Amino acid sequence: xxxxxxxxxxxxxxxxxxxxxxxxxxxxxxxxxxxxxxxxxxxxxxxxxxxxxxxxxxxxxxxxxxxxxxxxxxxxxxxxxxxxxxxxxxxxxxxxxxxxxxxxxxxxxxxxxxxxxxxxxxxxxxxxxxxxxxxxxxxxxxxxxxxxxxxxxxxxxxxxxxxxxxxxxxxxxxxxxxxxxxxxxxxxxxxxxxxxxxxxxxxxxxxxxxxxxxxxxxxxxxxxxxxxxxxxxxxxxxxxxxxxxxxxxxxxxxxxxxxxxxxxxxxxxxxxxxxxxxxxxxxxxxxxxxxxxxxxxxxxxxxxxxxxxxxxxxxxxxxxxxxxxxxxxxxxxxxxxxxxxxxxxxxxxxxxxxxxxxxxxxxxxxxxxxxxxxxxxxxxxxxxxxxxxxxxxxxxxxxxxxxxxxxxxxxxxxxxxxxxxxxxxxxxxxxxxxxxxxxxx
Numbered sequence: 001x002x003x004x005x006x007x008x009x010x011x012x013x014x015x016x017x018x019x020x021x022x023x024x025x026x027x028x029x030x031x032x033x034x035x036x037x038x039x040x041x042x043x044x045x046x047x048x049x050x051x052x053x054x055x056x057x058x059x060x061x062x063x064x065x066x067x068x069x070x071x072x073x074x075x076x077x078x079x080x081x082x083x084x085x086x087x088x089x090x091x092x093x094x095x096x097x098x099x100x101x102x103x104x105x106x107x108x109x110x111x112x113x114x115x116x117x118x119x120x121x122x123x124x125x126x127x128x129x130x131x132x133x134x135x136x137x138x139x140x141x142x143x144x145x146x147x148x149x150x151x152x153x154x155x156x157x158x159x160x161x162x163x164x165x166x167x168x169x170x171x172x173x174x175x176x177x178x179x180x181x182x183x184x185x186x187x188x189x190x191x192x193x194x195x196x197x198x199x200x201x202x203x204x205x206x207x208x209x210x211x212x213x214x215x216x217x218x219x220x221x222x223x224x225x226x227x228x229x230x231x232x233x234x235x236x237x238x239x240x241x242x243x244x245x246x247x248x249x250x251x252x253x254x255x256x257x258x259x260x261x262x263x264x265x266x267x268x269x270x271x272x273x274x275x276x277x278x279x280x281x282x283x284x285x286x287x288x289x290x291x292x293x294x295x296x297x298x299x300x301x302x303x304x305x306x307x308x309x310x311x312x313x314x315x316x317x318x319x320x321x322x323x324x325x326x327x328x329x330x331x332x333x334x335x336x337x338x339x340x341x342x343x344x345x346x347x348x349x350x351x352x353x354x355x356x357x358x359x360x361x362x363x364x365x366x367x368x369x370x371x372x373x374x375x376x377x378x379x380x381x382x383x384x385x386x387x388x389x390x391x392x393x394x395x396x397x398x399x400x401x402x403x404x405x406x407x408x409x410x411x412x413x414x415x416x417x418x419x420x421x422x423x424x425x426x427x428x429x430x431x432x433x434x435x436x437x438x439x440x441x
Contacts, residue, residue, distance in 0.1 A: 022303070071138050099167050124381060209255065331395070
């Protein structure tokens with residue numbers, strides 16, 4: 001069989017496997033990502049040897065970036081504007097709290113093990129800490145879509161994962177620059193961080209408003225592929241202006257998701273009639289620039305990317321270096337217990353919600369992307385750190401999946417009538433939010 005046919009056959013079989021793994025997840029609550037990672041390992045260099053990491057070197061940077069950007073964009077369609085405004089401050093505090101604790105603990109462990117494996121400097125250990133400091137949106141968002149929780153709790157965890165992806169990238173890139181230049185300046189770090197956020201948010205918001213205008217006034221139709229092309233244009237513009245393209249993609253998605261309410265508010269501001277202003281606040285005057293079928297298409301693209309990403313993770317696992325495996329396993333277990341510190345910030349939540357927050361700690365795409373960038377930048381010990389990162393990603397995904405699986409089994413049974421009425425499981429279980437949210441429900 002020709003090489004092209006073999007590649008197409010492999011793509012087909014992986015997608016079929018991903019579909020059945022997701023079906024198995026919905027049916028029996030066994031996380032699909034575990035099967036995908038296992039498949040990657042089986043076809044990788046330590047089992048069937050069908051593909052090796054060296055075959056993916058040229059594709060890895062583009063693939064990881066594409067997946068990160070699109071998953072954040074697609075994840076934004078599950079966050080409403082009121083929920084974003086309500087949860088941003090709480091999510092930001094939780095993000096900072098968990099990111100700092102996790103990063104410092106991982107850095108300390110790497111520094112301690114560093115003397116055993118050849119010596120890591122404190123800055124290099126800190127790089128590893130920042131790589132693995134935050135939960136992964138590539139894991140969190142697909143998992144949350146399969147769990148019956150309130151929109152408020154979904155927004156809280158989705159925002160945390162999006163923000164920590166950015167923190168991982170920003171702080172890790174800063175440390176890489178420090179290692180390359182040999183300097184450290186707290187003012188430069190803070191300036192860069194604020195600049196990355198400000199530019200990214202501004203580009204995402206302006207890009208979203210412009211897209212609403214183009215759809216309503218110029219195109220006057222919904223073209224899914226042009227929207228994706230525009231998404232990556234926003235990413236490139238944000239990166240060119242020294243912002244973070246991933247967070248720009250997130251805010252662009254938020255604008256599209258809430259386009260009906262935003263356009264209604266704009267019309268209300270321009271209107272002089274009091275009745276119109278009241279209607280505007282309720283979103284009655286607006287028009288959505290996305291359709292349910294369009295959102296479904298984006299979800300399908302996310303499914304494709306998620307499937308191949310976790311297979312990629314399985315391929316990248318290196319079991320030939322037992323030291324990297326040992327350190328990765330230790331870090332996975334430590335990160336699981338470290339996540340328990342979130343309980344200090346979730347005291348107002350219901351017990352089920354607190355358990356779910358503590359169960360969401362898997363690392364993923366951002367860590368993999370930064371590990372690849374560190375190798376490309378020629379950072380000392382980058383290859384060894386990347387081995388640790390991939391083992392830790394796998395370990396945290398396994399442990400987090402098991403905890404989510406156990407929590408999911410304890411949830412109430414599905415109300416089939418509510419499924420047909422609301423079309424999404426999260427709408428049926430508002431009791432999974434905070435006490436305050438429950439009172440409103």
